[in-house]
Amino acid sequence: MAILKILEFPDPRLRTKATPVEVVDDDLRNFIGDMFETMYDAPGIGLAATQVNFHKRLLITDVSVDKDEPHVLINPRIVEKDGVITTDEGCLSVPGYYEEVERAEHIKVQFLDREGIAHELEVHGLLAVCIQHEVDHLDGKLFVDYLSEAKRSRIRKKLEKERRQQAVVI
Numbered sequence: 402m403a404i405l406k407i408l409e410f411p412d413p414r415l416r417t418k419a420t421p422v423e424v425v426d427d428d429l430r431n432f433i434g435d436m437f438e439t440m441y442d443a444p445g446i447g448l449a450a451t452q453v454n455f456h457k458r459l460l461i462t463d464v465s466v467d468k469d470e471p472h473v474l475i476n477p478r479i480v481e482k483d484g485v486i487t488t489d490e491g492c493l494s495v496p497g498y499y500e501e502v503e504r505a506e507h508i509k510v511q512f513l514d515r516e517g518i519a520h521e522l523e524v525h526g527l528l529a530v531c532i533q534h535e536v537d538h539l540d541g542k543l544f545v546d547y548l549s550e551a552k553r554s555r556i557r558k559k560l561e562k563e564r565r566q567q568a569v570v571i
């Protein structure tokens with residue numbers, strides 16, 4: 402197992418559109434293990450492969466308090482969306498910033514699990530929000546894209562400045 406490096410906004414690699422997973426094999430399952438270790442270590446409630454520079458359609462989540470409800474969604478497809486929910490969203494690729502985002506409150510999603518078996522899941526609330534946030538990553542989209550240009554560029558400038566200062570220290 403290994404903790405993977407998480408790409409941070411405005412890294413252009415976060416804008417990559419991920420392509421479908423074609424084979425679910427042991428290599429992929431090992432990588433999924435590394436993704437869970439990375440997500441729980443961060444800590445976060447979700448992680449898309451895009452964030453760890455792997456551009457295949459794969460995401461994981463665990464929104465439980467006890468961190469004992471892991472979900473693996475390979476080639477996820479959101480086939481129904483209903484209702485509206487506003488959440489204070491954060492992102493491991495936009496560290497330190499939280500902003501309100503509106504999404505569907507209830508979704509139906511089709512996907513393969515880590516054995517390659519097809520499932521359909523109906524979820525609502527935070528898990529639905531998290532899956533939508535992760536599917537956005539797979540399409541190269543970030544929650545800051547829902548904010549005003551002014552807010553997004555303020556966040557980008559602050560993160561770029563922080564990174565420059567880190568570069569000096571190291």
Ligand code: GNR
Nearest residue numbers: 445446447448490491492493534
């Ligand atoms: O850890 C995370 N918390 C979170 C909170 C509200 C809405 C979405 C999220 S996902 C985020 C982890 C992450 O960046 N996943 O891509």
Ligand code: NI
Nearest residue numbers: 491492493494
């Ligand atoms: Ni994110």
